[in-house]
Amino acid sequence: MRLVLYSIKSKIVIFAVIATLLPTISLSLLSFKQNEALISDSVTRELRILADNTNRQLDQWAEENMLAIRALSTSSPVIEGLTTLKQFSDSKSASAVKQTQSVMASYLRSVQIKLDEVLELTVFDATRKIVASSSTSTPEVREPPEQWTHTSLTSGTIAIPPAWNDRFATATISIIYPVLSYDSQLIGAIAATLDLGTFESRLAEIKKFSSGEIVLLDQHGKVLLGSAPGVDHQAVLSPHQWELIQMFDEPISYDGLSYPKAIGLAHTSENIPVTILVEQDHSAIQAAWIKLRNRFLEFVSILIIIVTAVALYMGHSIVTPLKQLINAVKGIVEGNLDIYLPAKRRDEVGQLTDIFNQMTRALRNKHIEIMTANQAMQQQNQLLQKLSITDGLTGLYNRTKLDTILSEQLARFKRHDRPFCLLMIDIDYFKTINDKLGHIVGDRILVTVASVLLKSIRTIDYAARYGGDEFVVILTETNSSAAIKTAERIRAEVNSACLAFKEHPAHITLSIGITQSYYDDITPNDLIARADAALYEAKESGRDRVHCADA
Numbered sequence: 001m002r003l004v005l006y007s008i009k010s011k012i013v014i015f016a017v018i019a020t021l022l023p024t025i026s027l028s029l030l031s032f033k034q035n036e037a038l039i040s041d042s043v044t045r046e047l048r049i050l051a052d053n054t055n056r057q058l059d060q061w062a063e064e065n066m067l068a069i070r071a072l073s074t075s076s077p078v079i080e081g082l083t084t085l086k087q088f089s090d091s092k093s094a095s096a097v098k099q100t101q102s103v104m105a106s107y108l109r110s111v112q113i114k115l116d117e118v119l120e121l122t123v124f125d126a127t128r129k130i131v132a133s134s135s136t137s138t139p140e141v142r143e144p145p146e147q148w149t150h151t152s153l154t155s156g157t158i159a160i161p162p163a164w165n166d167r168f169a170t171a172t173i174s175i176i177y178p179v180l181s182y183d184s185q186l187i188g189a190i191a192a193t194l195d196l197g198t199f200e201s202r203l204a205e206i207k208k209f210s211s212g213e214i215v216l217l218d219q220h221g222k223v224l225l226g227s228a229p230g231v232d233h234q235a236v237l238s239p240h241q242w243e244l245i246q247m248f249d250e251p252i253s254y255d256g257l258s259y260p261k262a263i264g265l266a267h268t269s270e271n272i273p274v275t276i277l278v279e280q281d282h283s284a285i286q287a288a289w290i291k292l293r294n295r296f297l298e299f300v301s302i303l304i305i306i307v308t309a310v311a312l313y314m315g316h317s318i319v320t321p322l323k324q325l326i327n328a329v330k331g332i333v334e335g336n337l338d339i340y341l342p343a344k345r346r347d348e349v350g351q352l353t354d355i356f357n358q359m360t361r362a363l364r365n366k367h368i369e370i371m372t373a374n375q376a377m378q379q380q381n382q383l384l385q386k387l388s389i390t391d392g393l394t395g396l397y398n399r400t401k402l403d404t405i406l407s408e409q410l411a412r413f414k415r416h417d418r419p420f421c422l423l424m425i426d427i428d429y430f431k432t433i434n435d436k437l438g439h440i441v442g443d444r445i446l447v448t449v450a451s452v453l454l455k456s457i458r459t460i461d462y463a464a465r466y467g468g469d470e471f472v473v474i475l476t477e478t479n480s481s482a483a484i485k486t487a488e489r490i491r492a493e494v495n496s497a498c499l500a501f502k503e504h505p506a507h508i509t510l511s512i513g514i515t516q517s518y519y520d521d522i523t524p525n526d527l528i529a530r531a532d533a534a535l536y537e538a539k540e541s542g543r544d545r546v547h548c549a550d551a
């Protein structure tokens with residue numbers, strides 16, 4: 001696990017992911033926030049447009065109706081009726097008053113039928129008393145306020161706040177307009193009860209061009225009408241929500257009238273005492289936000305996958321040749337120099353592989369040189385070792401080696417109780433031969449004697465040059481009688497071998513002293529001394545003979 005974390009591949013992946021994700025997430029978050037704000041701005045803008053359009057349409061609707069009522073206030077039947085009634089009020093002619101009122105009521109009914117938005121027309125006299133109405137029952141319109149005369153003169157119109165009317169089963173609003181006599185005296189007023197429900201068709205038109213729903217509320221937050229099909233006319237906003245909606249000029253979230261949860265904006269009409277509430281579905285806005293968030297998460301996830309894949313590929317392309325190099329170096333450490341890595345790439349890793357191959361080639365060449373030198377040295381050592389134990393002229397063991405062999409044989413004899421014999425051999429009158437035939441022939445004679453010795457003994461026996469013309473032969477596991485026979489054979493062989501020289505046939509004789517090993521012998525010299533004494537005896541008794549010390 002630790003190795004995995006510390007590996008180059010992991011580091012590349014971690015670095016790539018961090019290096020990519022930090023700026024990406026920062027930028028994405030920034031853009032995400034901006035988009036979130038854009039959604040919010042867009043919702044606000046749409047709501048404002050919807051509220052403005054509704055307000056404009058409502059003003060237009062009110063203006064159209066007011067124009068109709070104003071026209072009615074200047075109509076002759078109304079002015080003349082009110083003037084007549086004013087005159088009759090002094091004469092107390094009840095029948096004349098009634099007739100005038102009846103004529104006025106008929107006129108009002110005929111007009112009301114023609115105006116779609118008007119539910120009822122009522123005429124008041126200057127004392128705020130109803131004098132005629134299009135309605136056969138008690139008129140719905142309330143009497144004008146006490147100060148109406150003054151207000152009428154200054155503004156010209158009085159709008160009674162709208163409310164739900166159970167009799168007409170619709171929301172109604174009343175408009176009161178002053179009626180002036182031909183000499184511009186205030187003689188009464190005409191009130192029109194308008195069907196606000198007729199505005200619903202306009203709401204549907206407005207809604208076509210924007211998302212959201214429109215609700216018209218009375219002064220207490222109660223629904224008058226709405227654009228959503230089946231809007232609840234009994235619904236009323238809670239006092240808290242009503243207060244909040246009126247307080248903020250920005251959209252707020254609340255329990256909607258058209259949606260379970262809504263974001264809405266309120267706008268109060270200046271001409272009509274109605275609050276326009278425009279709403280959008282909070283869950284639809286949230287869905288847009290969730291879609292945006294999911295897109296952002298998808299984008300980041302795809303980016304992570306791509307970056308990780310690329311980083312893994314890059315890491316792999318670096319680590320794989322490095323692992324090959326590590327394994328190759330391990331192989332070299334273990335002694336395998338026959339390694340070659342194919343350098344296919346042109347980058348730094350390729351260069352490293354190239355250099356590695358050059359290094360192994362150089363190491364291989366050096367290794368061959370060292371091995372050759374080592375072999376030569378071994379051969380030299382073997383030669384030196386051979387020279388250190390052999391005689392240079394004859395190739396037999398030298399005196400040093402003889403001492404070693406004798407010590408070993410003596411120990412072996414004492415261990416296994418198997419005797420061995422030592423032959424001390426000397427060429428007779430060699431000085432004279434040297435003098436006569438020359439030193440070179442003397443050497444040849446010495447070499448010939450040595451070769452005869454080697455041919456005459458077994459592989460388990462030893463032959464050595466003791467010095468000058470003296471030789472020693474050790475016959476292992478041999479008693480003195482068998483040694484005498486071997487000595488006699490050697491003597492005869494040497495004689496015939498030297499006679500066979502082509503240019504200078506020489507009559508060479510040997511004197512040989514023999515001794516067998518004894519338990520009393522402690523050093524090689526004990527044996528040599530005894531054999532030497534036997535040799536002396538052989539010389540003294542006439543040479544060219546064998547004498548055994550044990551005979």
Ligand SMILES: Nc1nc2c(ncn2[C@@H]2O[C@H](COP(=O)(O)OP(=O)(O)OP(=O)(O)O)[C@@H](O)[C@H]2O)c(=O)[nH]1
Binds near residue numbers: 431539
């Ligand atoms: N050619 C040759 N002569 C050697 C070599 N080493 C010793 N000699 C000679 O061998 C002779 C040995 O003589 P001795 O053994 O003393 O006497 P001898 O003439 O053999 O007489 P006896 O031994 O009594 O029979 C000397 O003249 C040495 O110079 C050698 O390597 N080559």
